[in-house]
Amino acid sequence: MTRYEALLSNIEPQEMILNMGPQHPSTHGVLRLELITDGEIVKEVIPHIGYLHRCFEKHAENLTFQQTIPFTDRMDYLASMNNSHAWAMGVERMLGIDKEIPRRVEYIRVLVCELNRIASHLIAVGTYGIDIGAFTPFLWCFRDREHIMGMLEWASGARMLYNYIWVGGLFYDLPVGFEERCREFVDYFKPKMVELNQLLTDNQIFISRTANVGVLPADVAINYGCSGPMLRGSGIKWDLRRADEYSAYPELEFDIPVGKGLMGTVGDCWDRYKVRIDEIEQSVFVIEQCLERLQKELKRTPDFDPRGKLPRKIVPKAQDFYVRAENPKGELGFYFVCDGRTEIPKRVKARGPSFNNLSVISEISRGVLIADLVAIIGSIDIVLGEVDR
């Protein structure tokens, strides 16, 4: 008998099984949670996933590395740039061309990834507010995110699913005037964050709803494979941008914000929220440094070709390789198995951060109220496109 069957067969007479989702708006997509409730108290949470399964791994076994990039965009569709960056980086390392990528290309990659990180965190923060009952921050976050969407659309031609970062280079160079418009955005955006903090971060109602709720101790977080803001919210200073020093990150300065338990306990929902807010600020700082270099020493030249290093045929040597990168949600990993003869990988596994972050939910929501469960789901910041792949 599996644990699931045992839970259902040992149900007490006063307990009720309640299905939350897959169409419940606060489950952020098509997540179904089976709750065993005693009145308002949640006794057990059993997540059921797979409603958005689109066979990413099966597709990747039938397509070449370059052709799979649009599919990676559709995993965490709020941070498509970061997904394709990880994919491209993994293939480049297998080919051994990762050191030959021009500096300008690396800086553009970091720039668009950090813009996308801000956009992803803005959604996380805005929808978190609406889960708790604050409507205005949601509208403000979407208004500011729209500027980022507009800029990335200008660069790549698509609003959300970009297919911009390619193995060995980029789809196109940044359009003329992008850096200036990006600077304008940064100047516009900084005061907006102050407003958002005044409205939501220090809001007493918001703090009462999130502080001391869904406390995730650091050892549990590591044991369940949580990463990204989930792990940092529990007080562990672990960021792959610093741990692995990939792409242009070693040359850039930024801090790694961690949860300190300012409003309650270390690792509660407010800490995870606050880590995202702090990360937005750090990303703005990184963007400024990138712009500085892209406008000075790595300036656009007429003969610069972002597709110059694009390999004509991608056939890595027979090997298997695991690449990991820091996504807005956490550690995104791709595991490739190549046989060295074809352009098509033998096996690809995607390790989505949301998938692992979500698995901890039944551990941290035993005995909470149903309303607090909504706060916990929001603080995990899942994207079902990546949980189900």
Place this chain on the structure above:
Amino acid sequence: MNFNDVKVLIEERFGPDAILGTEETGLQPALLVQPDRIAGICTELRDNPATYFDFLACLTGVDHGADERAFSVVYHLSSIPYNTQLVLKVKKQVNETSGEMPFFDTVSPVWKTAEWHEREAFDLLGIYFTGHPDLRRILLPDDWEGHPLRKDYETAEYYNGIKIDF
């Protein structure tokens, strides 16, 4: 602690036959571990203060195809305090005539991460994990037939009498 130190450590603790070999061709060297010992070795690697692999980054099931008729499971461990990574592999031949599932010991008591990853490997590849507390399908519906990531999988045409168009 580098790759060879870990190898020596495991051989000292579990005997020389616990490690069947190494793969050092690619960028990431891997240890081929004897399948029956995997749970014990993982516990040791997690708890030993010299290695401290507290984070299971990824667990992958691999079908080696019709030629080999073998399945393997690949474990990607990382250590947050030391910032090191390690790859472990277990591999088993499958007797095709008996039609049985390939089975490995679960590592879910060591890292809870493995619980969902092993369910995924069971769901998509039909790898069975003995001792797993909750081995059900995770991504596909409970009544799905077959395991789609197997190399000999034939695409289903019907699901519960409904034609699948694609």
